Amino acid sequence: xxxxxxxxxxxxxxxxxxxxxxxxxxxxxxxxxxxxxxxxxxxxxxxxxxxxxxxxxxxxxxxxxxxxxxxxxxxxxxxxxxxxxxxxxxxxxxxxxxxxxxxxxxxxxxxxxxxxxxxxxxxxxxxxxxxxxxxxxxxxxxxxxxxxxxxxxxxxxxxxxxxxxxxxxxxxxxxxxxxxxxxxxxxxxxxxxxxxxxxxxxxxxxxxxxxxxxxxxxxxxxxxxxxxxxxxxxxxxxxxxxxxxxxxxxxxxxxxxxxxxxxxxxxxxxxxxxxxxxxxxxxxxxxxxxxxxxxxxxxxxxxxxxxxxxxxxxxxxxxxxxxxxxxxxxxxxxxxxxxxxxxxxxxxxxxxxxxxxxxxxxxxxxxxxxxxxxxxxxxxxxxxxxxxxxxxxxxxxxxxxxxxxxxxxxxxxxxxxxxxxxxxxxxxxxxxxxxxxxxxxxxxxxxxxxxxxxxxxxxxxxxxxxxxxxxxxxxxxxxxxxxxxxxxxxxxxx
Ligand SMILES: *Cc1c(COP(=O)(O)O)cnc(C)c1O
Numbered sequence: 068x069x070x071x072x073x074x075x076x077x078x079x080x081x082x083x084x085x086x087x088x089x090x091x092x093x094x095x096x097x098x099x100x101x102x103x104x105x106x107x108x109x110x111x112x113x114x115x116x117x118x119x120x121x122x123x124x125x126x127x128x129x130x131x132x133x134x135x136x137x138x139x140x141x142x143x144x145x146x147x148x149x150x151x152x153x154x155x156x157x158x159x160x161x162x163x164x165x166x167x168x169x170x171x172x173x174x175x176x177x178x179x180x181x182x183x184x185x186x187x188x189x190x191x192x193x194x195x196x197x198x199x200x201x202x203x204x205x206x207x208x209x210x211x212x213x214x215x216x217x218x219x220x221x222x223x224x225x226x227x228x229x230x231x232x233x234x235x236x237x238x239x240x241x242x243x244x245x246x247x248x249x250x251x252x253x254x255x256x257x258x259x260x261x262x263x264x265x266x267x268x269x270x271x272x273x274x275x276x277x278x279x280x281x282x283x284x285x286x287x288x289x290x291x292x293x294x295x296x297x298x299x300x301x302x303x304x305x306x307x308x309x310x311x312x313x314x315x316x317x318x319x320x321x322x323x324x325x326x327x328x329x330x331x332x333x334x335x336x337x338x339x340x341x342x343x344x345x346x347x348x349x350x351x352x353x354x355x356x357x358x359x360x361x362x363x364x365x366x367x368x369x370x371x372x373x374x375x376x377x378x379x380x381x382x383x384x385x386x387x388x389x390x391x392x393x394x395x396x397x398x399x400x401x402x403x404x405x406x407x408x409x410x411x412x413x414x415x416x417x418x419x420x421x422x423x424x425x426x427x428x429x430x431x432x433x434x435x436x437x438x439x440x441x442x443x444x445x446x447x448x449x450x451x452x453x454x455x456x457x458x459x460x461x462x463x464x465x466x467x468x469x470x471x472x473x474x475x476x477x478x479x480x481x482x483x484x485x486x487x488x489x490x491x492x493x494x495x496x497x498x499x500x501x502x503x504x505x506x507x508x509x510x511x512x513x514x515x516x517x518x519x520x521x522x523x524x525x526x527x528x529x530x531x532x533x534x535x536x537x538x539x540x541x542x543x544x545x546x547x548x549x550x551x552x553x554x555x556x557x558x559x560x561x
Pocket of ligand 1: 175176177210211291328329330331332333334335383384462488489
């Protein structure tokens with residue numbers, strides 16, 4: 068089965084080429100038209116381990132890879148690299164369940180996909196006889212950078228440069244990135260904010276189109292517009308369902324809800340794909356912080372990005388243009404690329420668009436949306452900790468709060484699984500304050516204090532950062548980014 072651009076039916080690619088290209092040549096996103104032939108029967112997945120489930124799902128979604136190829140990729144991506152071989156444990160908290168997606172090497176949910184993507188890229192190079200090195204350029208506001216560095220470090224045939232805004236990431240996130248080891252990794256600060264870093268990276272991609280990148284190098288991207296980052300996320304929805312069946316909490320075929328803290332719409336879209344592959348999902352609940360452009364969209368059908376950008380305590384969800392929503396629109400308008408292209412064009416020209424009423428009805432059938440302010444979020448962290456002894460990060464708490472709104476306003480009686488996207492220790496200042504602690508010293512001191520108060524172990528990847536050698540000190544102006552990339556691309560030893 069071929070992937071195609073969401074904006075043009077004739078721009079098709081195999082799964083492996085879609086992964087190498089990252090984005091379709093017309094700026095659309097690669098997507099399949101039909102998932103009904105990819106059904107994974109419940110009777111099959113109940114007995115599968117997390118890794119086996121991941122391999123089954125990827126084998127179905129990435130059809131030009133053989134199953135033995137995928138099995139090997141999944142094994143090298145995950146084996147021994149997560150805190151548990153279960154990868155994404157499901158924990159009961161009160162009458163809800165929390166699916167912990169942050170047990171990977173960098174304590175962010177992005178590890179689930181970014182552990183797999185480098186291996187997919189390597190295999191895709193071989194399959195398509197591409198001998199060029201793939202150079203990954205990533206702009207990050209914190210979490211993606213480290214997870215991508217960790218995934219790509221020392222993977223043959225790949226190199227990665229991460230750009231972050233100078234002074235714009237937390238102390239823990241900074242320390243995670245600048246201590247990264249590996250002979251193919253570079254980390255560089257940009258004088259400016261995240262948007263400056265991101266537009267500078269986009270400018271390099273545009274310049275590369277005009278042929279200034281040296282022979283032997285191919286640029287690609289590690290963010291969730293790449294289907295190779297989206298596909299590995301579909302697995303954990305099946306995994307959570309299988310866990311609930313195994314523990315007898317649901318019967319086979321019973322429908323459940325998932326509540327997803329959402330930014331770029333990648334995580335929740337993976338849930339929608341799982342549903343199209345036959346998983347009995349009732350509602351997908353889309354949780355936002357005060358940047359609630361998606362809440363408004365799902366309620367009214369009008370997507371309006373012309374609003375003030377709010378800096379919140381859940382920074383990985385501070386986003387006004389949710390790229391992967393384009394993929395949902397494509398599916399919901401009957402895979403009409405022309406219609407999708409019109410909406411995207413309108414967004415680009417005017418900053419907003421309004422979908423047809425039948426599409427809005429279809430969205431409301433499948434999704435519920437809500438949002439939480441920072442104040443509410445802090446209250447939820449404190450409340451859940453005092454009632455159940457369970458400590459959540461700010462992003463997860465946004466989702467928990469929206470689950471409460473869902474239950475109060477639109478309950479369908481089905482069980483709810485909340486997706487937890489980061490370790491509380493990644494946002495320890497907000498979390499410690501929310502449970503009544505006082506903030507003193509550096510973020511590492513706050514981490515110690517949070518651990519002393521809660522007795523919850525600090526993930527080893529975070530505690531070992533203290534005192535680690537700083538390996539990356541480059542700082543550049545955003546106008547110098549192309550020179551920086553070309554210089555790096557021209558040297559084989561970094
Ligand atoms: C990236 C991220 C999100 C948002 O996920 P999307 O796939 O962009 O919707 C939520 N929480 C955390 C901690 C993240 O790092």
